[in-house]
Amino acid sequence: MSAVLTTPAQAPVQESPGLWMLAWRRLRQDTVGMVSLVIVAFFLAMMLASYTGLIAKDWAKEKGVSYANPSFLAGAENLEAKAMAAKDAAAKAPPVDLSDIDPLAPYYGEWQKRAEKIAVTEVKRAETLPFGGDKWGRDVLKKVIKGSEVSIFVGLAGALIAVFIGTVFGAMAGYWGGFINDLLEWCYNIFTSIPYILLILAFAAVAQATGSFGKGIVSIILILALTGWTGPYRLMRAEYIKHANREYVKAAQAIGASNRSRMFVHILPNVSHVALVQLSAHVVGFIKAEVILSFLGFGVPVDMVSWGTMLAEAQNELVIGKWWQLAAAGTSMAILVTAFSLLTDSLRDALDPKLK
Amino acid sequence: MTAYVIRRIWQMIPTIAGVILLIFILFNWVGGDPAQVLAGKISNPEQIANIRKQLGVDQPYWFQLWVFVQQVFTFDFGRSWSTNEEVSRIILTRVGPTLTIMVPVLVIETSLSVLFAIMVAYVRGTLTDRAIMIICTVAMSVSFLVYIIVFQWLFGFVLGWFPVQGWSESFWKNLFTYAPLPIMLAVFVGVAPQLRLYRSFFLDEINQDYVRTARAKGLPEKRVMLKHVLRNAMIPILTNVAIYLPGVFVGSFLLEVFFSIPGLGREIITAVNRSDFPVIKAVTVYLAMFTMVVNLLVDVMYKFVDPRVSFK
Numbered sequence: 001m002s003a004v005l006t007t008p009a010q011a012p013v014q015e016s017p018g019l020w021m022l023a024w025r026r027l028r029q030d031t032v033g034m035v036s037l038v039i040v041a042f043f044l045a046m047m048l049a050s051y052t053g054l055i056a057k058d059w060a061k062e063k064g065v066s067y068a069n070p071s072f073l074a075g076a077e078n079l080e081a082k083a084m085a086a087k088d089a090a091a092k093a094p095p096v097d098l099s100d101i102d103p104l105a106p107y108y109g110e111w112q113k114r115a116e117k118i119a120v121t122e123v124k125r126a127e128t129l130p131f132g133g134d135k136w137g138r139d140v141l142k143k144v145i146k147g148s149e150v151s152i153f154v155g156l157a158g159a160l161i162a163v164f165i166g167t168v169f170g171a172m173a174g175y176w177g178g179f180i181n182d183l184l185e186w187c188y189n190i191f192t193s194i195p196y197i198l199l200i201l202a203f204a205a206v207a208q209a210t211g212s213f214g215k216g217i218v219s220i221i222l223i224l225a226l227t228g229w230t231g232p233y234r235l236m237r238a239e240y241i242k243h244a245n246r247e248y249v250k251a252a253q254a255i256g257a258s259n260r261s262r263m264f265v266h267i268l269p270n271v272s273h274v275a276l277v278q279l280s281a282h283v284v285g286f287i288k289a290e291v292i293l294s295f296l297g298f299g300v301p302v303d304m305v306s307w308g309t310m311l312a313e314a315q316n317e318l319v320i321g322k323w324w325q326l327a328a329a330g331t332s333m334a335i336l337v338t339a340f341s342l343l344t345d346s347l348r349d350a351l352d353p354k355l356k
Numbered sequence: 357m358t359a360y361v362i363r364r365i366w367q368m369i370p371t372i373a374g375v376i377l378l379i380f381i382l383f384n385w386v387g388g389d390p391a392q393v394l395a396g397k398i399s400n401p402e403q404i405a406n407i408r409k410q411l412g413v414d415q416p417y418w419f420q421l422w423v424f425v426q427q428v429f430t431f432d433f434g435r436s437w438s439t440n441e442e443v444s445r446i447i448l449t450r451v452g453p454t455l456t457i458m459v460p461v462l463v464i465e466t467s468l469s470v471l472f473a474i475m476v477a478y479v480r481g482t483l484t485d486r487a488i489m490i491i492c493t494v495a496m497s498v499s500f501l502v503y504i505i506v507f508q509w510l511f512g513f514v515l516g517w518f519p520v521q522g523w524s525e526s527f528w529k530n531l532f533t534y535a536p537l538p539i540m541l542a543v544f545v546g547v548a549p550q551l552r553l554y555r556s557f558f559l560d561e562i563n564q565d566y567v568r569t570a571r572a573k574g575l576p577e578k579r580v581m582l583k584h585v586l587r588n589a590m591i592p593i594l595t596n597v598a599i600y601l602p603g604v605f606v607g608s609f610l611l612e613v614f615f616s617i618p619g620l621g622r623e624i625i626t627a628v629n630r631s632d633f634p635v636i637k638a639v640t641v642y643l644a645m646f647t648m649v650v651n652l653l654v655d656v657m658y659k660f661v662d663p664r665v666s667f668k
Contacts (some may be wrong), residue, residue, distance in 0.1 A: 130662045190374035194642045195603050202640050206387045209631035311501045330502040337497035
């Protein structure tokens, strides 16, 4: 997102500012939009840093005691950790002597000696972690950062593919009209006549059963993209119908521009702001959808963490009073989604001032 | 009008055919051989052989499609792959609990959001208006999951006002004991986006000429809002409610899962988990048809809400 937005600033200075330059100027005057942009950029940077391993690389390390308290609640009692510790202690206590009936008893001494040769470092588990720990004593803060990687990536990739499909179809239907338009409108009617969530679940059922949409994250991205293209399609089609007969397109035809060139070189830049706003809106929707699909168990595999899987764990934790995982995942998602929605509104205002 | 309705029904045919084709491609072609899908889920080879025979897996695709079309129009999707219950029975018995939750939700949610929206539109531009809009935006950003988890914990577990989950045989007990918390949750979550949307519908109307005329002839603002603006804004509101209506029958998947309500939504989630294709296929096809019928009814209803509308 940020890449798209910063390009206009780097464009060579022209005598009359273009659409993007004007939009960028308007956006810069919009305080809410700029703050949202900074927050979204921060989350994207966090996601990239986590992906490249700069931060939260050791999120899976079990550093704290089970359900370690957050640092600001250092004194609070942690019954779960005590119970675990008691269990550990019980396991270490000398077992009941069964040597007269245990056929393996003669070997115990030998095994004991062998075991002593292997160095075992006893990790001292921390009592508190910055924002608490989960059941296995993993740092919740790092888990949230790692979880953002999956959640945001799914949202971005899904929205990109959905808007791409929608744009190509919309361009074809709007530009060519006729049979192609009828065909694509038919597809649009089919997809929109099925309630959206049911459509997603139908795709998820097939993906789940056969793996034909790939594994894990890829399948969830494809499900979201293949069901979410209808909105961008409708808007892009309307834009293309509007532009197809404009004079500049006719001029392009006169100088011999091919149909494809007219569709994607001449018209597309003039309507791409619609696609950008759609992209932004879909990222928000898909991040929310990913969380719910992961929660239901149709998305992210068990060895990965996303905000949805964190919320799934949080349900049982809340009952025993461990609220921090829920708070961490819920809040970070709410902040990102709020910022993204506000940014979408600002983008719409900046790119299409007539709408206001 | 009859001619209009007939033509609309005529136009539905290609879309229904398309939905059937889409579901067929998805489940029979992409989904592949049920023997593979069910491997490890059903241990009885005879049962799998039966399913394959019933679907005509060994036959060419056009024959399988024909089998599917017959299933759709005879309302006979056979039996569930996992529980062996008849699919039609599953759907009929699960719709009740879903409607017990969703009908009150729809009624309360719509009336509350229209009421709030008209109030907010009345004080448009003020600090209250802005504050409510910001609260709505933030409230919409919190995941539905978080609301359910927190509300269930707070009202069910900590305060104990409602049962944490459950369902009974008696309709009234369900409605007054088990349903209030899920209903409250759905309303709470649903009001924010609708309030925002309806407010914009009202604002669109407030700037119209007829409103100025109404004010010019000395009508009090309250009357202008309730009589003139509300009536005109009802058209987009009606459209919006119609969009939600088909969803009422599948209910809220998440609510049904969390509160163990034996409704259609939870059934679908279970079916997806168990790869129980017949159930999903049936629900999807029928709900798509239902959506088209609702859309037609809404278009006819416009005529009654707005006499200017004429059927072409």
